[in-house]
Amino acid sequence: MHQDPGWLNWYAGPSKPRFQLPPGSVDAHCHVFGPGAEFPYAPERKYTPCDASKAQLFALRDHLGFARNVIVQATCHGADNRAMADACIASNGKARGVATVKRSVTDEELQALHAAGVRGVRFNFVKRLVDFTPKDELMEIAGRIAKLGWHVVIYFEAVDLPELWDFFTSLPTTVVVDHMGRPDVSKPVDGPEFELFVKFMREYPNVWSKVSCPERLSVSGPPAVNGERNAYRDVIPFARRIVETFPDRVLWGTDWPHPNLKNHMPDDGLLVDFIPHIAPTPELQRKLLVDNPMRLYWPEEV
Ligand SMILES: O=C(O)/C=C(\CC(=O)C(=O)O)C(=O)O
Numbered sequence: 001m002h003q004d005p006g007w008l009n010w011y012a013g014p015s016k017p018r019f020q021l022p023p024g025s026v027d028a029h030c031h032v033f034g035p036g037a038e039f040p041y042a043p044e045r046k047y048t049p050c051d052a053s054k055a056q057l058f059a060l061r062d063h064l065g066f067a068r069n070v071i072v073q074a075t076c077h078g079a080d081n082r083a084m085a086d087a088c089i090a091s092n093g094k095a096r097g098v099a100t101v102k103r104s105v106t107d108e109e110l111q112a113l114h115a116a117g118v119r120g121v122r123f124n125f126v127k128r129l130v131d132f133t134p135k136d137e138l139m140e141i142a143g144r145i146a147k148l149g150w151h152v153v154i155y156f157e158a159v160d161l162p163e164l165w166d167f168f169t170s171l172p173t174t175v176v177v178d179h180m181g182r183p184d185v186s187k188p189v190d191g192p193e194f195e196l197f198v199k200f201m202r203e204y205p206n207v208w209s210k211v212s213c214p215e216r217l218s219v220s221g222p223p224a225v226n227g228e229r230n231a232y233r234d235v236i237p238f239a240r241r242i243v244e245t246f247p248d249r250v251l252w253g254t255d256w257p258h259p260n261l262k263n264h265m266p267d268d269g270l271l272v273d274f275i276p277h278i279a280p281t282p283e284l285q286r287k288l289l290v291d292n293p294m295r296l297y298w299p300e301e302v
Helices: 054-064 082-090 107-116 135-146 158-168 192-203 236-245 268-272 282-297
Strands: 026-030 068-072 095-099 118-124 151-155 175-177 207-210
Touching: 026 054, 026 282, 054 068, 054 082, 054 268, 068 082, 068 282, 082 095, 082 107, 082 118, 095 107, 107 118, 107 135, 118 135, 135 158, 158 192, 192 207, 192 236, 236 282
Parallel strands: 026 068, 068 095, 095 118, 118 151, 151 175, 175 207
Antiparallel strands: none
16 A cells, blocks of 8 residues: 655654653644554545554654644544554553544444543544535534543634534534634734634634644745744744633644645654744643643543
């Protein structure tokens, strides 16, 4: 199984971050890919990545100074959660997971995922990544996982928020938005598009946001490579606004191994050095990296 032509592999030999992560920090958005020989990619996938194993993820965690991971099911594995669940189990409690399930999932399967460490499901609305799933199916799944105390992670692009608003605001669980709902950062941070996202969080206290993926959102960079510790300046006002306005409902993750990046691959050490630009005080950093993810994924330890 070969990765797609032009696929960018993750950055080899990332630097040590200069920013010292607070003790107990959680990388709350990352993935494992296969390895394909052990955990085959889904037939319905829209991309074939390079393999990115749990051992490689855990080595990155230790290198960067994170204590824990939240491993999010990537669309290349469809609703086959085995690679993600296997990684969670192998982490000895240092990783939780977010799964993708279909309406046909059984209660026994949900229980097994819970035992592995899964605490949420992901609904993906990014059209290049998934085929459409009817909203009544998703709502049925949300109702079932709510009983397990899980939450729903949603991934969508900013232009689609108006159309998805009614569905999102009727979800019965905590709702975690991936990458701030992918704002177009060439538009103003106080323009109507991002204001709608801020309103979404302001009016619905069950909505959280990952302030992750500047490398995906940035238009003008500069990229986090070659020692650049002041990267992705155009994303900073957006992420910082969300962190400062909703300090108790934000999460951060590397997004390693960075699927589907087209023009560069960030040095993950430099990506960690982006954090103090969006969470400038020790208190904001502790909430973003420790308190919030612990409350959501390891509540029994809080
Ligand atoms: O890793 C991410 O969060 C973003 C992705 C990939 C993805 O979501 C997936 O494959 O499930 C993207 O924008 O291509």
